[in-house]
């Protein structure tokens with residue numbers, strides 16, 4: 001008989017049981033293992049919220065811009081993992097790219113080109129004032145979207161206003177910040 005946790009998991013997976021042939025689920029399992037072992041429960045909560053929040057925002061933006069939605073979902077999950085794993089945000093984009101490459105190679109999840117695409121986006125994601133490739137921009141915008149929508153009643157940070165306003169416009173939301 002299905003136990004309570006299995007029922008919840010099925011509900012969360014939209015009626016599906018875990019599909020381990022799916023690259024996103026393989027990566028999620030690996031990332032969950034790191035997050036669940038974080039000692040600081042508040043930081044752990046932030047890690048889940050931010051990484052999976054950005055991952056979902058990446059998927060939405062990638063769909064809108066006709067970018068690779070699978071890789072976009074994966075880059076969102078990975079992008080700040082190094083910061084949560086080490087609890088150190090110094091030079092986090094570069095360190096994050098190195099860790100992402102290590103994980104993707106260890107799991108043999110991606111081709112060399114896909115790995116480069118993901119790692120480039122992570123390496124560039126802190127440079128929000130610069131425009132990089134279309135795929136890099138998906139991650140930067142998703143990062144901003146998660147910050148701004150975590151609690152829509154909080155004021156939008158000054159340095160994120162421009163990107164957030166552009167996103168609202170892009171999604172047809174007629175609202176001026």
Ligand SMILES: [Fe+2]
Pocket residue numbers: 050054079080143
């Ligand atoms: Fe982030």
